[in-house]
Amino acid sequence: MRPGNGSTDPAARAELDASAGMDKGSLGSGDRMVPQPVRALLDGLRTDWRVAQHPPLDTIDQGMELGIADLLGLSIENLSKFLLLEDAGGLLILLVAKGIERPDLRQVRAVVRCRRLHMASAATLRQCLDTVPGRVSLLDLVGHRGQVDTVVLDGNLTATDEQTALPLGSDDVSVCLPGSCLPDLARKLASQVLILSES
Numbered sequence: 001m002r003p004g005n006g007s008t009d010p011a012a013r014a015e016l017d018a019s020a021g022m023d024k025g026s027l028g029s030g031d032r033m034v035p036q037p038v039r040a041l042l043d044g045l046r047t048d049w050r051v052a053q054h055p056p057l058d059t060i061d062q063g064m065e066l067g068i069a070d071l072l073g074l075s076i077e078n079l080s081k082f083l084l085l086e087d088a089g090g091l092l093i094l095l096v097a098k099g100i101e102r103p104d105l106r107q108v109r110a111v112v113r114c115r116r117l118h119m120a121s122a123a124t125l126r127q128c129l130d131t132v133p134g135r136v137s138l139l140d141l142v143g144h145r146g147q148v149d150t151v152v153l154d155g156n157l158t159a160t161d162e163q164t165a166l167p168l169g170s171d172d173v174s175v176c177l178p179g180s181c182l183p184d185l186a187r188k189l190a191s192q193v194l195i196l197s198e199s
Contacts, residue, residue: 049177056171058134082136084120098157137167141189151186155198
């Protein structure tokens with residue numbers, strides 16, 4: 001398990017953004033928590049992004065109980081869910097789904113063109129992304145290029161300029177950025193990026 005700062009002080013949970021009049025890139029002093037490779041990747045997107053701290057979270061349900069959408073300054077509909085899936089041949093697929101609803105894996109199977117998908121094991125998460133169940137993020141691919149072959153993005157998430165949140169290497173820090181820039185970000189991290197049709 002990767003360490004977070006573990007702070008539950010309400011002031012520490014506050015969004016860490018500074019002047020909104022800055023040029024494209026980080027909008028907050030919280031970007032000092034962002035490792036240089038991640039910062040360079042985010043700045044290369046030429047869009048506004050910000051860092052937010054929040055109570056430690058392991059699951060979406062836990063986040064909902066704590067009001068994570070409000071803490072991140074997002075609508076519930078624009079929260080992201082990340083699942084590391086594996087097909088029968090061992091292909092690893094990172095699914096980035098919109099909202100808190102259970103994603104339709106039939107759609108994922110159709111776009112990836114495989115018959116069976118299952119959740120990657122805790123051992124696979126540890127070995128390939130150095131993370132644990134409940135803490136998977138698109139940003140985990142930054143330090144583990146080549147470990148995940150395919151990223152599948154929810155078209156409902158990528159079709160909006162509303163911000164979504166990507167956990168950043170711990171359970172209490174997230175990067176917030178527009179959903180519309182996720183395809184560009186994913187293309188820098190995986191060899192294949194597929195987008196599910198909007199519903």
